Amino acid sequence: MVREINTISVIGAGYMGKQIIERSALCGYNVHAYDVSFESLNEFISELNKSKDIKGEIIHHNNLPEAVKNADLIIETIPENIELKRDVFSQIDEVAPPHAIIATNSSSIPISKLEDVVERKDKVMNIHFYHLINWPMADLMKITQTSDETFEKGKKWVESIDITPLIVKKECYGFVFNRIWRAIKKDCLKIWSGGHADVEDVDKAWKIFTGSDEGPFEMMDKIGLDVIYDIEMSYFKKSGDQDDKPPDALKELVDKEQLGRKTGKGFYEY
Template structure:
C-alpha cells in the first residue's frame, strides 16, 4: 500500500460542509460519491456545486473543460452501499451528534471495503469517541475543513490507533487538495486552531447573552483589531446557529461544566428560525449583512483630520 493514494472519496452527509468538501475534492481531481438520507439535499448540493463552478470560472480559477471535468467527477447517491463502492476514504459529515456519528461510522465500517479510510468532519468530537464499534480503528482520524470552497486551511488530528500508513495517506490527500493542514498530533477535544475559535465564541456569546456588550460592537472590535471581513457573530451566522448550538452541547457533554452550555438567548434565535446565512437571518440579515458596510463598521464616519 506504500504507493497508494486517495483517488476516490465518499462524502456522507450533503449539508453546508459536505457539499463543499465534495466540491473541493472534485476540483482537485478526486472522484467523489455523495450520499445523504435526504434526496432534496442531494439536489441542492448539485445546485451549489454548479454555482461554485461558475464562480471559479468567472474568477479564472477553472477553464470550461476543467469545470466540466470537475462536475462530472461528483456523483450523487440515495444508496449508501453504492456511494461507498470502491472508495479509498469515507468522510462523514453528518450533524454534530455523537450517537448519530457512531451509528453512521458503524454503518460505513460494515459496508466499505476493509482498506477504506474513515474520517469525520466533526467540529469537536474526537474520532476515538466515535470509533467504539468500528473494526478499522487504525484507519480512522479527524479532519476539520474550514470553508473548503474558499479557505485553504484544514485541521487534522490523529487518535491513539491511527496507523502511520493512514497518516501518510491522509496527508497526501490534503496535499493533493492544496490545503494547509494544521496537525494535532494527539487527541484533544476540538483540535488546536478550532479550540482557539471556540474560546472566542464561548466568551463573545457570554458577553452578549448576559447583557455586557452588543454583538455588533463585539464584531466591530474584532474586525477593526484583527482586520477581518467579519467578527465572531458574523462567523457563527456563516457556520449556522444550530450547528454552533450542537458544538457547544458537545463541549458541555464532555466537561459537565454549566458555562459550556449554549446560552438561552442563542436557543431562542434558533427557535425563531434564525439559523444564520442558511435561513436568511441570524445575528444579521442576509444576503447583505450590515457588517459589510463601512458606515456600520465605523458607526460614525471617521473624522477628517487632513
C-alpha cells in the first residue's frame, strides 16, 4: 500500500521530539530532524542507530528550511511559548512543500492561535502526544479551516506508528485525556492537602477501581511535581477561579526540591 505520508520532519528535538523521531523511524518513516541544539541531537541519533533496529532513515539538519523541504508532515515540538511557535510555524509555512501538513505537539496552545501566521490554513492541526511508550495515545484537534483530508491523513499517520488517536470534536483546553487527568489530579491534591486521606489510600482506591498498576500520586511523582505544579497553574491562570489554584502544600514540596522520583522524594520516598 502506498502511504500518503512517507517523510516526517520533527522541529525541536527535546524530550517529546526525540520520542517522535524514534517511534517514526522504528515504524519505517524517513525522519528529518532539526533542533537549535545541534550537538545533543547528533548524539541522540548516533546512539539510536547503534542501539535500535531503525527501519527508516533519520537525517539531521542544521537549518529549518533543509529539514522541511521534503516533508509530507511536519511536527513542531519546540518549547511551549506561543510567540516562538508562531514564528517557527510561519517559517515552516514559507519553505515546506505546499502539500505538507504542519502539526503542533503543544500541550495547551490550540491550533486556532497559530493559524493566522500560515497561508495553508486547511493543512494545520494539533497532534498532541503523551509519553509515547507509557501512554501511546495522541489528541487530534483541528480548526474550522482544517480540511477533512488533512485530519484523516494525520489520524492515519498516528495510527501507523501504533498510537491511538483521540479525536477532539470541538476546541477544548486540555484536549481529551489531559482534561480528564486534570480533573483527577485536582481533587486528589485537595484530598491530600486538606488532610482528608493519605496518598497511599487514594492510590489503593484508584488501583482497585481501575485495575491500573499506579495511582494518581505515584503517577504525579513520576511526571515530576514541578511539572504538575506548572500545569495546574496554567489551568488556574486560564480560569482565574480560586478553586483551580493548586494547593500551597504542593508549592512547598516544589520549593523543597521534593519533585518526585527524579529527586528521590515527592509524595513517596524512593
